[in-house]
Amino acid sequence: MSEQHKKQKKKLDRHILKRLFTFAKPYKVHFVGLVLLTVGLGVLAPVRPFLVEKTIDQYIVPGDFEGLNFMLILLIGLTLFQALVQFSHTYISGWLGQHVIRDIRVKLYEHILKLKLSFYDQTPIGRLVTRTVSDIETLSEVFSNGVAALIGDLLQLFFILLLMFYTDWKLTLVCLSVLPILLYSTYIFKEKIKSSFHDVRTAVANLNTFVQEHITGMNIVQIFNSEKREQEKFEQINEEHKKANLRSVMYYSVYYPVAEVISASSTGLLVWYGAREVLSADIQVGTMVAFIMYIGQFFRPIRMIADRFNTLQMGVVSTERIFDLLDIKDAVQSEGKQKPEKIEGHIKFDEVFFAYNDENYVLKDINFEMHPGDKIAFVGATGAGKSSIINLLNRFYEIQKGQIFLDGKEIHEYDLSYLRQHIGIVLQDVFLFSDTIRNNITLGNTDITDEQIMKAAELVGAKDFIEKLPGTLNYNVMERGSTLSVGQRQLISFVRAMVYDPKILILDEATSSVDSETEELIQRAVHSMMEGRTSIAIAHRLATIKEADKIIVLDKGEIKEVGSHDELLAKGGFYARLYEIQYKEVV
Structure with a gap:
């Protein structure tokens, strides 16, 4: 990676983090409370070894038991206060993280x-699920174990370091003599784990995408007897996921023992050098004990800093993906x-x-006009552009050329x-959600009453079967309406x-998906539904087409x-030939 690219990456990371923290406003x-608590933890951490040193050298060695009791009370009070600050810090960082990711x-x-x-x-779809669930969940770690914890460390x-140098600069240098080795190993670990975490996130996205798509399309998998092949594909993707995770496990397994050995080496050097100083009366026993405590407190944050950086980096990667999605300017512009108070239904x-x-036009120079109450049928082979026309009328997609009018006004x-x-x-x-009949009809619109639902159900011939269901409108149709027949789903x-x-x-x-008996019921309902409405029918069934005032062949x-x-x-x-092929047998 070039130096210029590294600089751009760091600048990008800072920009992403800055943008992320705007959600904490x-x-x-x-947030301010968390910052103060973080500073407080940083200040309180070295105070205990400092007090232990004073307790040993000024009260235990001279035999001042009254002063010793005071120091013990002070140490217990400090420990309890530090525990309270630690609790507040952990809770507030978690609270802030959860509210931000929400x-x-x-x-x-x-x-x-x-x-x-x-x-x-x-x-x-699996990629969107990963962005909305897994990637956002990672962001909570940025607040609980990322920035705040890193600053605290x-x-x-x-x-x-300040207290160590203040107490004895020679002992401090002895303790820090192994620090370059630890810093180098920490840097190597940080770079390796960052790469493995990126692979893990990619593997998770691939796994989510595969599972979502294949569970949704399970009927196709089973119809074409493809279970074994799909299982092999899944095992391959899952293997990549396992390997990516094992790489990160391997790096952790190597780094922490190495860091522990380096920390132990620092303690050994301290004991070797400090013991001589104690014996020669150049330093006191309390200083030695304090430095042993300092070493434990000093090397633990260094071991954790690499992990903090990578937690932060994971958050940056996830945040970048989320912001990439948020920055997509592909929303339908209203x-x-x-x-107007009333829609007449004049379409042009x-x-x-x-x-x-x-580039590749699926509709070319489409011109037609419908007056209020007209019934038009579109017919044509698959891919002729029939469904595209209704998608454009609803503005699910935007046209490249031309205009679409409704009641004399352009639909935009x-x-x-x-x-x-x-x-x-x-x-x-037909897509039905795993919810009640009522919610699948109203889609959560509380303005629609049960009376309106049953009136519409009676119009289309669905009232009888709805009333026979356990709980009627409260009946749960399960995922994609699996507890209903094809015809019942269509009626809903x-x-x-x-x-x-x-x-x-x-x-x-x-x-086109219902049996003859249900179709007859629906055809009667369709006739009633079309009355007084501008109606467009895209149908394979001849009955619907014959009722149309006008047929447009695409x-x-x-x-x-x-x-x-x-x-x-x-x-x-063209229509006559299409009729011979598709419709004649149903006459």
Whole structure:
């Protein structure tokens, strides 16, 4: 690593730490208290050996028992006070750390909620889980065992050295003669452990990503009899995780015994030299005892400093990753403020071009218009761009060219939450949370009453099966609605859309996953749902398409034909061929 790169890295680390500590601003009183307690611990640490020295030389050796009793009381009081300060320091540093990471986690999750869907298309979910949980958890160590502890150790070293040189500079130099060796070994340990910790964090992120993706897609793994292959992949990733951790264990296993030997060597040199000084009456016994205590207090922080630095470095690495995520400017911008009292449902796409990667257009020159109450069906092969159109209407993605209008206003003029509130969507792939029926329908919106839920459920034909469930609306559907049938999950998604009484309704192949009996029930509900609403249907089923006022045929992102079912069949063009292939057998 070049010197310039090192300087830039140090500057970057300082910038990251400075930015991290801005989150402690709401807790200034606690932070200042922590700083004062840290200074207090640094000052108090060497006082006890100093008092022990005075006790031995001035009271024990001369036989002054009255003075000895006073010194013992003073030492006991000092020890209790130091314990109280240590308790306060540990508690406040932990308290501050937990409050800061809570605030950062809330801010990070709030930021994640606002990111565009294009971000999630390119980012593994396991990596986001690692950032939100593991990386943020590491930050608490920055406050409890990082900066505050490191400053405390350095202050302790400073005051110990001060008293040691004040007491006897010759003995101090003898004790410190092995210090260069310890400092060098500490530096080597710090660099090695920093590298291993970075590998550990990477391995954890890879492990989280793999486990999350494969548990979510377990049905695919089992359908294709891929359990053994996936197990082998997992074992390989887990092996890398183990190796990364074992490397850090190895460095600790080597460093601490080495540091202990160096510390013992310092004590041995002290005894060898100090004993001669005591015998020659150049120093007193109390001084020797105090220096033995000083050595223990001096070398312990040095052994810990490398660990403190690496805790700090781990925090810096995690903080850098978190801030990288926070700095992503891929959030959907709600530029508009428009919140009209009523949405009519007039939709117009004007020369719209759209690409997921800004290069390869999946929609090209899309032009169509829907008047309030119109029912339009989009048909086309997989990948034709049908779902992309509804994603653009909801502003899940932003277009590169053209304009999209709602009731004569460009959709960017509307408040984003208001816009989405008036568009009801039922997707083919229904996602239910591990929660109650009620919360899966309202998504936590307490303004929606149970009466509204049951009214919407009756409209779509879901009321009967909901009332038969244990606890009705309080029934927990478990993860992804695993305790419900496919048809029941689809009906719940219908209720979820209709409970908000949207003016615009979008059905994205919403009946393609249900059986014939459930589909018949849903088709009746769909007919009622569409009444008085501007409706867009993306469907494979012929019944939905035939009810549409207009059918728009898409192929490779372009509109090929527009017309009613009978008109398009009479043309004998693209739709007619598609009909022959996909729909004729269901007539």
